[in-house]
Amino acid sequence: ERLNLESNNVGVVLMGDGLMIQEGSSVKATGEIAQIPVSEAYLGRVINALAKPIDGRGEISASESRLIESPAPGIISRRSVYEPLQTGLIAIDSMIPIGRGQRELIIGDRQTGKTAVATDTILNQQGQNVICVYLAIGQKASSVAQVVTTFQERGAMEYTIVVAETADSPATLQYLAPYTGAALAEYFMYCERHTLIIYDDLSKQAQAYRQMSLLLRRPPGREAYLGDVFYLHSRLVESAAKSSSQLGEGSMTALPIVETQSGDVSAYIPTNVISITDG
Structure with missing residues:
Protein backbone atom coordinates (compact mmCIF):
# COMPACT_ATOMS: atom_id res chain seq x y z
CA GLU A 1 0.00 0.00 0.00
CA ARG A 2 1.28 3.47 -0.88
CA LEU A 3 1.40 5.91 2.02
CA ASN A 4 3.87 8.58 0.88
CA LEU A 5 3.83 10.26 -2.53
CA GLU A 6 6.53 12.87 -3.13
CA SER A 7 8.14 14.44 -6.20
CA ASN A 8 11.13 12.09 -6.25
CA ASN A 9 10.08 9.04 -4.24
CA VAL A 10 7.12 6.92 -3.15
CA GLY A 11 6.78 5.45 0.34
CA VAL A 12 5.07 2.05 0.37
CA VAL A 13 4.46 -0.55 3.07
CA LEU A 14 4.40 -4.31 2.58
CA MET A 15 1.17 -6.15 3.36
CA GLY A 16 2.66 -9.62 3.42
CA ASP A 17 5.81 -11.67 3.06
CA GLY A 18 8.70 -9.56 1.74
CA LEU A 19 11.38 -12.27 1.63
CA MET A 20 11.53 -12.22 -2.18
CA ILE A 21 12.02 -8.44 -2.39
CA GLN A 22 15.61 -7.23 -2.68
CA GLU A 23 17.38 -3.96 -3.34
CA GLY A 24 16.95 -3.14 -7.01
CA SER A 25 13.77 -5.18 -7.44
CA SER A 26 11.27 -3.64 -9.84
CA VAL A 27 7.85 -2.87 -8.37
CA LYS A 28 4.75 -2.18 -10.44
CA ALA A 29 1.42 -0.69 -9.41
CA THR A 30 -1.72 -2.75 -10.03
CA GLY A 31 -3.78 0.38 -10.60
CA GLU A 32 -6.42 -0.91 -8.17
CA ILE A 33 -7.53 0.24 -4.74
CA ALA A 34 -7.05 -2.30 -1.92
CA GLN A 35 -10.14 -4.47 -1.48
CA ILE A 36 -11.17 -7.71 0.21
CA PRO A 37 -13.66 -10.45 -0.69
CA VAL A 38 -16.94 -10.37 1.28
CA SER A 39 -19.70 -12.96 1.70
CA GLU A 40 -21.87 -14.81 4.23
CA ALA A 41 -19.24 -17.58 4.21
CA TYR A 42 -17.05 -15.48 6.54
CA LEU A 43 -19.47 -16.07 9.44
CA GLY A 44 -17.92 -18.40 12.00
CA ARG A 45 -14.38 -17.95 10.67
CA VAL A 46 -11.15 -16.43 12.01
CA ILE A 47 -9.31 -14.32 9.42
CA ASN A 48 -6.38 -11.92 9.21
CA ALA A 49 -6.19 -8.33 7.97
CA LEU A 50 -6.08 -9.49 4.34
CA ALA A 51 -9.29 -11.53 4.84
CA LYS A 52 -7.34 -14.81 4.61
CA PRO A 53 -8.53 -17.61 6.94
CA ILE A 54 -6.15 -18.48 9.79
CA ASP A 55 -8.31 -21.08 11.57
CA GLY A 56 -7.13 -24.05 9.48
CA ARG A 57 -10.58 -24.76 8.07
CA GLY A 58 -9.80 -24.16 4.40
CA GLU A 59 -10.42 -21.32 1.98
CA ILE A 60 -13.48 -19.05 2.04
CA SER A 61 -15.48 -18.70 -1.17
CA ALA A 62 -16.70 -15.21 -2.01
CA SER A 63 -18.10 -13.80 -5.25
CA ALA A 72 -18.66 6.69 5.55
CA PRO A 73 -22.43 7.07 4.95
CA GLY A 74 -23.48 10.69 4.43
CA ILE A 75 -26.20 12.58 6.27
CA ILE A 76 -28.89 11.68 3.73
CA SER A 77 -27.95 7.98 3.96
CA ARG A 78 -28.59 7.90 7.72
CA ARG A 79 -31.62 8.01 9.95
CA SER A 80 -31.97 8.62 13.67
CA VAL A 81 -31.16 5.76 16.04
CA TYR A 82 -34.29 4.27 17.57
CA GLU A 83 -33.66 0.54 18.16
CA PRO A 84 -31.82 -0.67 21.28
CA LEU A 85 -28.86 -3.04 21.22
CA GLN A 86 -28.90 -5.06 24.43
CA THR A 87 -25.48 -5.83 25.90
CA GLY A 88 -26.79 -8.22 28.55
CA LEU A 89 -25.13 -6.11 31.25
CA ILE A 90 -27.80 -4.51 33.44
CA ALA A 91 -25.53 -1.61 34.47
CA ILE A 92 -25.09 -0.58 30.82
CA ASP A 93 -28.57 -1.38 29.48
CA SER A 94 -30.32 0.50 32.30
CA MET A 95 -28.01 3.50 32.78
CA ILE A 96 -26.44 4.12 29.33
CA PRO A 97 -28.44 2.10 26.79
CA ILE A 98 -26.84 1.63 23.37
CA GLY A 99 -28.80 2.06 20.14
CA ARG A 100 -28.22 0.21 16.89
CA GLY A 101 -26.02 2.51 14.83
CA GLN A 102 -24.28 4.25 17.74
CA ARG A 103 -20.59 4.45 18.69
CA GLU A 104 -19.90 3.85 22.39
CA LEU A 105 -16.38 3.85 23.82
CA ILE A 106 -15.10 1.26 26.29
CA ILE A 107 -12.14 2.85 28.06
CA GLY A 108 -9.97 1.84 30.99
CA ASP A 109 -6.61 0.60 32.22
CA ARG A 110 -5.32 -2.87 31.39
CA GLN A 111 -6.97 -5.77 33.25
CA THR A 112 -10.11 -3.77 34.05
CA GLY A 113 -12.52 -5.96 32.06
CA LYS A 114 -12.82 -4.07 28.75
CA THR A 115 -12.62 -7.20 26.60
CA ALA A 116 -15.00 -9.01 28.98
CA VAL A 117 -17.66 -6.34 28.41
CA ALA A 118 -17.19 -6.62 24.64
CA THR A 119 -17.32 -10.43 24.54
CA ASP A 120 -20.37 -10.51 26.85
CA THR A 121 -22.11 -8.13 24.44
CA ILE A 122 -21.37 -10.47 21.51
CA LEU A 123 -22.61 -13.51 23.47
CA ASN A 124 -25.84 -11.64 24.28
CA GLN A 125 -26.63 -11.14 20.57
CA GLN A 126 -27.60 -14.81 20.19
CA GLY A 127 -31.08 -14.94 18.67
CA GLN A 128 -31.12 -11.15 18.17
CA ASN A 129 -30.40 -11.28 14.39
CA VAL A 130 -27.18 -9.28 14.85
CA ILE A 131 -23.95 -10.17 13.04
CA CYS A 132 -20.84 -9.49 15.14
CA VAL A 133 -17.29 -8.69 14.06
CA TYR A 134 -14.58 -8.92 16.72
CA LEU A 135 -11.26 -7.17 15.96
CA ALA A 136 -8.22 -8.34 17.91
CA ILE A 137 -5.30 -5.96 17.30
CA GLY A 138 -1.84 -6.55 18.75
CA GLN A 139 -3.01 -9.03 21.38
CA LYS A 140 -1.38 -12.26 22.53
CA ALA A 141 -2.31 -15.22 20.33
CA SER A 142 -3.33 -17.15 23.45
CA SER A 143 -5.77 -14.38 24.43
CA VAL A 144 -7.36 -14.41 20.97
CA ALA A 145 -7.62 -18.21 21.05
CA GLN A 146 -9.31 -18.02 24.45
CA VAL A 147 -11.92 -15.56 23.12
CA VAL A 148 -12.57 -17.74 20.05
CA THR A 149 -12.95 -20.83 22.27
CA THR A 150 -15.48 -18.97 24.43
CA PHE A 151 -17.48 -18.00 21.34
CA GLN A 152 -17.43 -21.60 20.08
CA GLU A 153 -18.50 -23.07 23.41
CA ARG A 154 -21.42 -20.64 23.69
CA GLY A 155 -22.51 -21.00 20.05
CA ALA A 156 -21.64 -17.39 19.23
CA MET A 157 -19.35 -18.16 16.27
CA GLU A 158 -22.44 -18.91 14.16
CA TYR A 159 -23.03 -15.16 13.81
CA THR A 160 -19.51 -13.83 14.49
CA ILE A 161 -16.42 -13.07 12.41
CA VAL A 162 -13.07 -12.74 14.22
CA VAL A 163 -10.38 -10.61 12.56
CA ALA A 164 -7.06 -11.12 14.34
CA GLU A 165 -3.59 -9.63 13.97
CA THR A 166 -1.59 -10.69 17.00
CA ALA A 167 1.36 -8.97 18.68
CA ASP A 168 3.89 -10.67 16.38
CA SER A 169 2.15 -9.41 13.22
CA PRO A 170 3.77 -6.62 11.16
CA ALA A 171 2.70 -3.10 12.11
CA THR A 172 1.19 -2.65 8.63
CA LEU A 173 -1.28 -5.48 9.18
CA GLN A 174 -2.17 -4.31 12.70
CA TYR A 175 -2.90 -0.89 11.18
CA LEU A 176 -5.03 -2.42 8.42
CA ALA A 177 -7.05 -4.95 10.45
CA PRO A 178 -9.73 -2.53 11.77
CA TYR A 179 -10.53 -1.36 8.23
CA THR A 180 -10.90 -4.97 7.06
CA GLY A 181 -13.35 -5.67 9.89
CA ALA A 182 -15.25 -2.46 9.17
CA ALA A 183 -15.53 -3.40 5.47
CA LEU A 184 -17.10 -6.74 6.40
CA ALA A 185 -19.53 -5.09 8.84
CA GLU A 186 -20.46 -2.46 6.23
CA TYR A 187 -21.18 -5.21 3.69
CA PHE A 188 -23.77 -6.77 6.00
CA MET A 189 -25.18 -3.34 6.91
CA TYR A 190 -25.82 -2.57 3.23
CA CYS A 191 -27.40 -6.04 2.93
CA GLU A 192 -30.10 -4.71 5.31
CA ARG A 193 -28.69 -6.56 8.33
CA HIS A 194 -27.75 -5.38 11.82
CA THR A 195 -24.06 -5.60 12.75
CA LEU A 196 -21.96 -5.02 15.86
CA ILE A 197 -18.21 -4.41 15.58
CA ILE A 198 -15.72 -4.45 18.45
CA TYR A 199 -12.31 -2.77 17.99
CA ASP A 200 -10.00 -4.32 20.61
CA ASP A 201 -8.17 -2.04 20.80
CA LEU A 202 -7.54 1.22 18.95
CA SER A 203 -4.57 2.17 21.16
CA LYS A 204 -2.52 -0.64 19.64
CA GLN A 205 -3.61 0.33 16.13
CA ALA A 206 -2.41 3.90 16.77
CA GLN A 207 0.93 2.55 18.02
CA ALA A 208 1.31 0.44 14.86
CA TYR A 209 0.51 3.49 12.73
CA ARG A 210 3.12 5.49 14.68
CA GLN A 211 5.76 2.84 13.93
CA MET A 212 4.95 2.94 10.22
CA SER A 213 4.94 6.73 10.10
CA LEU A 214 8.29 7.09 11.84
CA LEU A 215 9.85 4.51 9.51
CA LEU A 216 8.52 6.52 6.55
CA ARG A 217 10.20 9.59 8.10
CA ARG A 218 6.99 11.53 8.52
CA PRO A 219 7.20 14.44 10.98
CA PRO A 220 5.93 13.34 14.42
CA GLY A 221 3.57 15.39 16.56
CA ARG A 222 2.22 15.03 20.09
CA GLU A 223 3.43 11.84 21.84
CA ALA A 224 5.32 11.06 18.57
CA TYR A 225 2.04 10.27 16.80
CA LEU A 226 1.49 11.62 13.32
CA GLY A 227 -0.68 14.71 12.88
CA ASP A 228 -3.44 12.75 11.10
CA VAL A 229 -3.88 10.10 13.81
CA PHE A 230 -7.28 11.68 14.62
CA TYR A 231 -8.38 11.03 11.03
CA LEU A 232 -7.05 7.47 11.37
CA HIS A 233 -9.76 6.74 13.93
CA SER A 234 -12.49 9.16 12.87
CA ARG A 235 -12.87 7.66 9.40
CA LEU A 236 -13.04 4.24 11.02
CA VAL A 237 -15.62 5.00 13.71
CA GLU A 238 -17.74 7.23 11.45
CA SER A 239 -18.66 4.21 9.33
CA ALA A 240 -21.02 3.12 12.12
CA ALA A 241 -24.53 4.25 11.21
CA LYS A 242 -28.22 3.47 11.08
CA SER A 243 -29.12 3.32 7.38
CA SER A 244 -32.07 5.22 5.95
CA SER A 245 -35.21 3.44 4.75
CA GLN A 246 -34.01 3.81 1.13
CA LEU A 247 -30.91 1.73 2.01
CA GLY A 248 -32.85 -0.95 3.88
CA GLU A 249 -32.51 0.31 7.48
CA GLY A 250 -29.51 -1.87 8.28
CA SER A 251 -27.21 -0.75 11.07
CA MET A 252 -23.60 -0.92 12.20
CA THR A 253 -22.92 -0.39 15.90
CA ALA A 254 -19.31 0.21 16.96
CA LEU A 255 -17.81 -0.42 20.39
CA PRO A 256 -14.18 0.77 20.18
CA ILE A 257 -11.88 -0.06 23.10
CA VAL A 258 -9.07 2.26 24.23
CA GLU A 259 -6.52 1.39 26.90
CA THR A 260 -5.38 4.15 29.26
CA GLN A 261 -2.18 4.43 31.28
CA SER A 262 -2.76 4.88 35.04
CA GLY A 263 -6.29 6.15 34.40
CA ASP A 264 -5.13 9.10 32.29
CA VAL A 265 -8.12 9.78 30.02
CA SER A 266 -6.61 13.13 28.96
CA ALA A 267 -3.86 11.48 26.89
CA TYR A 268 -3.79 12.00 23.12
CA ILE A 269 -5.48 8.83 21.81
CA PRO A 270 -8.18 8.60 24.55
CA THR A 271 -9.25 12.24 24.06
CA ASN A 272 -9.33 11.76 20.28
CA VAL A 273 -11.61 8.72 20.43
CA ILE A 274 -13.77 10.21 23.21
CA SER A 275 -14.50 13.18 20.94
CA ILE A 276 -15.52 10.89 18.04
CA THR A 277 -17.82 8.51 19.92
CA ASP A 278 -21.31 9.14 21.31
CA GLY A 279 -20.35 8.36 24.87
Whole structure:
Protein backbone atom coordinates (compact mmCIF):
# COMPACT_ATOMS: atom_id res chain seq x y z
CA GLU A 1 0.00 0.00 0.00
CA ARG A 2 1.28 3.47 -0.88
CA LEU A 3 1.40 5.91 2.02
CA ASN A 4 3.87 8.58 0.88
CA LEU A 5 3.83 10.26 -2.53
CA GLU A 6 6.53 12.87 -3.13
CA SER A 7 8.14 14.44 -6.20
CA ASN A 8 11.13 12.09 -6.25
CA ASN A 9 10.08 9.04 -4.24
CA VAL A 10 7.12 6.92 -3.15
CA GLY A 11 6.78 5.45 0.34
CA VAL A 12 5.07 2.05 0.37
CA VAL A 13 4.46 -0.55 3.07
CA LEU A 14 4.40 -4.31 2.58
CA MET A 15 1.17 -6.15 3.36
CA GLY A 16 2.66 -9.62 3.42
CA ASP A 17 5.81 -11.67 3.06
CA GLY A 18 8.70 -9.56 1.74
CA LEU A 19 11.38 -12.27 1.63
CA MET A 20 11.53 -12.22 -2.18
CA ILE A 21 12.02 -8.44 -2.39
CA GLN A 22 15.61 -7.23 -2.68
CA GLU A 23 17.38 -3.96 -3.34
CA GLY A 24 16.95 -3.14 -7.01
CA SER A 25 13.77 -5.18 -7.44
CA SER A 26 11.27 -3.64 -9.84
CA VAL A 27 7.85 -2.87 -8.37
CA LYS A 28 4.75 -2.18 -10.44
CA ALA A 29 1.42 -0.69 -9.41
CA THR A 30 -1.72 -2.75 -10.03
CA GLY A 31 -3.78 0.38 -10.60
CA GLU A 32 -6.42 -0.91 -8.17
CA ILE A 33 -7.53 0.24 -4.74
CA ALA A 34 -7.05 -2.30 -1.92
CA GLN A 35 -10.14 -4.47 -1.48
CA ILE A 36 -11.17 -7.71 0.21
CA PRO A 37 -13.66 -10.45 -0.69
CA VAL A 38 -16.94 -10.37 1.28
CA SER A 39 -19.70 -12.96 1.70
CA GLU A 40 -21.87 -14.81 4.23
CA ALA A 41 -19.24 -17.58 4.21
CA TYR A 42 -17.05 -15.48 6.54
CA LEU A 43 -19.47 -16.07 9.44
CA GLY A 44 -17.92 -18.40 12.00
CA ARG A 45 -14.38 -17.95 10.67
CA VAL A 46 -11.15 -16.43 12.01
CA ILE A 47 -9.31 -14.32 9.42
CA ASN A 48 -6.38 -11.92 9.21
CA ALA A 49 -6.19 -8.33 7.97
CA LEU A 50 -6.08 -9.49 4.34
CA ALA A 51 -9.29 -11.53 4.84
CA LYS A 52 -7.34 -14.81 4.61
CA PRO A 53 -8.53 -17.61 6.94
CA ILE A 54 -6.15 -18.48 9.79
CA ASP A 55 -8.31 -21.08 11.57
CA GLY A 56 -7.13 -24.05 9.48
CA ARG A 57 -10.58 -24.76 8.07
CA GLY A 58 -9.80 -24.16 4.40
CA GLU A 59 -10.42 -21.32 1.98
CA ILE A 60 -13.48 -19.05 2.04
CA SER A 61 -15.48 -18.70 -1.17
CA ALA A 62 -16.70 -15.21 -2.01
CA SER A 63 -18.10 -13.80 -5.25
CA GLU A 64 -18.18 -10.13 -4.17
CA SER A 65 -15.48 -7.72 -3.03
CA ARG A 66 -15.48 -4.45 -1.15
CA LEU A 67 -12.96 -1.62 -0.78
CA ILE A 68 -11.07 -1.83 2.50
CA GLU A 69 -11.62 1.91 3.02
CA SER A 70 -15.02 3.09 1.79
CA PRO A 71 -16.46 6.56 2.44
CA ALA A 72 -18.66 6.69 5.55
CA PRO A 73 -22.43 7.07 4.95
CA GLY A 74 -23.48 10.69 4.43
CA ILE A 75 -26.20 12.58 6.27
CA ILE A 76 -28.89 11.68 3.73
CA SER A 77 -27.95 7.98 3.96
CA ARG A 78 -28.59 7.90 7.72
CA ARG A 79 -31.62 8.01 9.95
CA SER A 80 -31.97 8.62 13.67
CA VAL A 81 -31.16 5.76 16.04
CA TYR A 82 -34.29 4.27 17.57
CA GLU A 83 -33.66 0.54 18.16
CA PRO A 84 -31.82 -0.67 21.28
CA LEU A 85 -28.86 -3.04 21.22
CA GLN A 86 -28.90 -5.06 24.43
CA THR A 87 -25.48 -5.83 25.90
CA GLY A 88 -26.79 -8.22 28.55
CA LEU A 89 -25.13 -6.11 31.25
CA ILE A 90 -27.80 -4.51 33.44
CA ALA A 91 -25.53 -1.61 34.47
CA ILE A 92 -25.09 -0.58 30.82
CA ASP A 93 -28.57 -1.38 29.48
CA SER A 94 -30.32 0.50 32.30
CA MET A 95 -28.01 3.50 32.78
CA ILE A 96 -26.44 4.12 29.33
CA PRO A 97 -28.44 2.10 26.79
CA ILE A 98 -26.84 1.63 23.37
CA GLY A 99 -28.80 2.06 20.14
CA ARG A 100 -28.22 0.21 16.89
CA GLY A 101 -26.02 2.51 14.83
CA GLN A 102 -24.28 4.25 17.74
CA ARG A 103 -20.59 4.45 18.69
CA GLU A 104 -19.90 3.85 22.39
CA LEU A 105 -16.38 3.85 23.82
CA ILE A 106 -15.10 1.26 26.29
CA ILE A 107 -12.14 2.85 28.06
CA GLY A 108 -9.97 1.84 30.99
CA ASP A 109 -6.61 0.60 32.22
CA ARG A 110 -5.32 -2.87 31.39
CA GLN A 111 -6.97 -5.77 33.25
CA THR A 112 -10.11 -3.77 34.05
CA GLY A 113 -12.52 -5.96 32.06
CA LYS A 114 -12.82 -4.07 28.75
CA THR A 115 -12.62 -7.20 26.60
CA ALA A 116 -15.00 -9.01 28.98
CA VAL A 117 -17.66 -6.34 28.41
CA ALA A 118 -17.19 -6.62 24.64
CA THR A 119 -17.32 -10.43 24.54
CA ASP A 120 -20.37 -10.51 26.85
CA THR A 121 -22.11 -8.13 24.44
CA ILE A 122 -21.37 -10.47 21.51
CA LEU A 123 -22.61 -13.51 23.47
CA ASN A 124 -25.84 -11.64 24.28
CA GLN A 125 -26.63 -11.14 20.57
CA GLN A 126 -27.60 -14.81 20.19
CA GLY A 127 -31.08 -14.94 18.67
CA GLN A 128 -31.12 -11.15 18.17
CA ASN A 129 -30.40 -11.28 14.39
CA VAL A 130 -27.18 -9.28 14.85
CA ILE A 131 -23.95 -10.17 13.04
CA CYS A 132 -20.84 -9.49 15.14
CA VAL A 133 -17.29 -8.69 14.06
CA TYR A 134 -14.58 -8.92 16.72
CA LEU A 135 -11.26 -7.17 15.96
CA ALA A 136 -8.22 -8.34 17.91
CA ILE A 137 -5.30 -5.96 17.30
CA GLY A 138 -1.84 -6.55 18.75
CA GLN A 139 -3.01 -9.03 21.38
CA LYS A 140 -1.38 -12.26 22.53
CA ALA A 141 -2.31 -15.22 20.33
CA SER A 142 -3.33 -17.15 23.45
CA SER A 143 -5.77 -14.38 24.43
CA VAL A 144 -7.36 -14.41 20.97
CA ALA A 145 -7.62 -18.21 21.05
CA GLN A 146 -9.31 -18.02 24.45
CA VAL A 147 -11.92 -15.56 23.12
CA VAL A 148 -12.57 -17.74 20.05
CA THR A 149 -12.95 -20.83 22.27
CA THR A 150 -15.48 -18.97 24.43
CA PHE A 151 -17.48 -18.00 21.34
CA GLN A 152 -17.43 -21.60 20.08
CA GLU A 153 -18.50 -23.07 23.41
CA ARG A 154 -21.42 -20.64 23.69
CA GLY A 155 -22.51 -21.00 20.05
CA ALA A 156 -21.64 -17.39 19.23
CA MET A 157 -19.35 -18.16 16.27
CA GLU A 158 -22.44 -18.91 14.16
CA TYR A 159 -23.03 -15.16 13.81
CA THR A 160 -19.51 -13.83 14.49
CA ILE A 161 -16.42 -13.07 12.41
CA VAL A 162 -13.07 -12.74 14.22
CA VAL A 163 -10.38 -10.61 12.56
CA ALA A 164 -7.06 -11.12 14.34
CA GLU A 165 -3.59 -9.63 13.97
CA THR A 166 -1.59 -10.69 17.00
CA ALA A 167 1.36 -8.97 18.68
CA ASP A 168 3.89 -10.67 16.38
CA SER A 169 2.15 -9.41 13.22
CA PRO A 170 3.77 -6.62 11.16
CA ALA A 171 2.70 -3.10 12.11
CA THR A 172 1.19 -2.65 8.63
CA LEU A 173 -1.28 -5.48 9.18
CA GLN A 174 -2.17 -4.31 12.70
CA TYR A 175 -2.90 -0.89 11.18
CA LEU A 176 -5.03 -2.42 8.42
CA ALA A 177 -7.05 -4.95 10.45
CA PRO A 178 -9.73 -2.53 11.77
CA TYR A 179 -10.53 -1.36 8.23
CA THR A 180 -10.90 -4.97 7.06
CA GLY A 181 -13.35 -5.67 9.89
CA ALA A 182 -15.25 -2.46 9.17
CA ALA A 183 -15.53 -3.40 5.47
CA LEU A 184 -17.10 -6.74 6.40
CA ALA A 185 -19.53 -5.09 8.84
CA GLU A 186 -20.46 -2.46 6.23
CA TYR A 187 -21.18 -5.21 3.69
CA PHE A 188 -23.77 -6.77 6.00
CA MET A 189 -25.18 -3.34 6.91
CA TYR A 190 -25.82 -2.57 3.23
CA CYS A 191 -27.40 -6.04 2.93
CA GLU A 192 -30.10 -4.71 5.31
CA ARG A 193 -28.69 -6.56 8.33
CA HIS A 194 -27.75 -5.38 11.82
CA THR A 195 -24.06 -5.60 12.75
CA LEU A 196 -21.96 -5.02 15.86
CA ILE A 197 -18.21 -4.41 15.58
CA ILE A 198 -15.72 -4.45 18.45
CA TYR A 199 -12.31 -2.77 17.99
CA ASP A 200 -10.00 -4.32 20.61
CA ASP A 201 -8.17 -2.04 20.80
CA LEU A 202 -7.54 1.22 18.95
CA SER A 203 -4.57 2.17 21.16
CA LYS A 204 -2.52 -0.64 19.64
CA GLN A 205 -3.61 0.33 16.13
CA ALA A 206 -2.41 3.90 16.77
CA GLN A 207 0.93 2.55 18.02
CA ALA A 208 1.31 0.44 14.86
CA TYR A 209 0.51 3.49 12.73
CA ARG A 210 3.12 5.49 14.68
CA GLN A 211 5.76 2.84 13.93
CA MET A 212 4.95 2.94 10.22
CA SER A 213 4.94 6.73 10.10
CA LEU A 214 8.29 7.09 11.84
CA LEU A 215 9.85 4.51 9.51
CA LEU A 216 8.52 6.52 6.55
CA ARG A 217 10.20 9.59 8.10
CA ARG A 218 6.99 11.53 8.52
CA PRO A 219 7.20 14.44 10.98
CA PRO A 220 5.93 13.34 14.42
CA GLY A 221 3.57 15.39 16.56
CA ARG A 222 2.22 15.03 20.09
CA GLU A 223 3.43 11.84 21.84
CA ALA A 224 5.32 11.06 18.57
CA TYR A 225 2.04 10.27 16.80
CA LEU A 226 1.49 11.62 13.32
CA GLY A 227 -0.68 14.71 12.88
CA ASP A 228 -3.44 12.75 11.10
CA VAL A 229 -3.88 10.10 13.81
CA PHE A 230 -7.28 11.68 14.62
CA TYR A 231 -8.38 11.03 11.03
CA LEU A 232 -7.05 7.47 11.37
CA HIS A 233 -9.76 6.74 13.93
CA SER A 234 -12.49 9.16 12.87
CA ARG A 235 -12.87 7.66 9.40
CA LEU A 236 -13.04 4.24 11.02
CA VAL A 237 -15.62 5.00 13.71
CA GLU A 238 -17.74 7.23 11.45
CA SER A 239 -18.66 4.21 9.33
CA ALA A 240 -21.02 3.12 12.12
CA ALA A 241 -24.53 4.25 11.21
CA LYS A 242 -28.22 3.47 11.08
CA SER A 243 -29.12 3.32 7.38
CA SER A 244 -32.07 5.22 5.95
CA SER A 245 -35.21 3.44 4.75
CA GLN A 246 -34.01 3.81 1.13
CA LEU A 247 -30.91 1.73 2.01
CA GLY A 248 -32.85 -0.95 3.88
CA GLU A 249 -32.51 0.31 7.48
CA GLY A 250 -29.51 -1.87 8.28
CA SER A 251 -27.21 -0.75 11.07
CA MET A 252 -23.60 -0.92 12.20
CA THR A 253 -22.92 -0.39 15.90
CA ALA A 254 -19.31 0.21 16.96
CA LEU A 255 -17.81 -0.42 20.39
CA PRO A 256 -14.18 0.77 20.18
CA ILE A 257 -11.88 -0.06 23.10
CA VAL A 258 -9.07 2.26 24.23
CA GLU A 259 -6.52 1.39 26.90
CA THR A 260 -5.38 4.15 29.26
CA GLN A 261 -2.18 4.43 31.28
CA SER A 262 -2.76 4.88 35.04
CA GLY A 263 -6.29 6.15 34.40
CA ASP A 264 -5.13 9.10 32.29
CA VAL A 265 -8.12 9.78 30.02
CA SER A 266 -6.61 13.13 28.96
CA ALA A 267 -3.86 11.48 26.89
CA TYR A 268 -3.79 12.00 23.12
CA ILE A 269 -5.48 8.83 21.81
CA PRO A 270 -8.18 8.60 24.55
CA THR A 271 -9.25 12.24 24.06
CA ASN A 272 -9.33 11.76 20.28
CA VAL A 273 -11.61 8.72 20.43
CA ILE A 274 -13.77 10.21 23.21
CA SER A 275 -14.50 13.18 20.94
CA ILE A 276 -15.52 10.89 18.04
CA THR A 277 -17.82 8.51 19.92
CA ASP A 278 -21.31 9.14 21.31
CA GLY A 279 -20.35 8.36 24.87
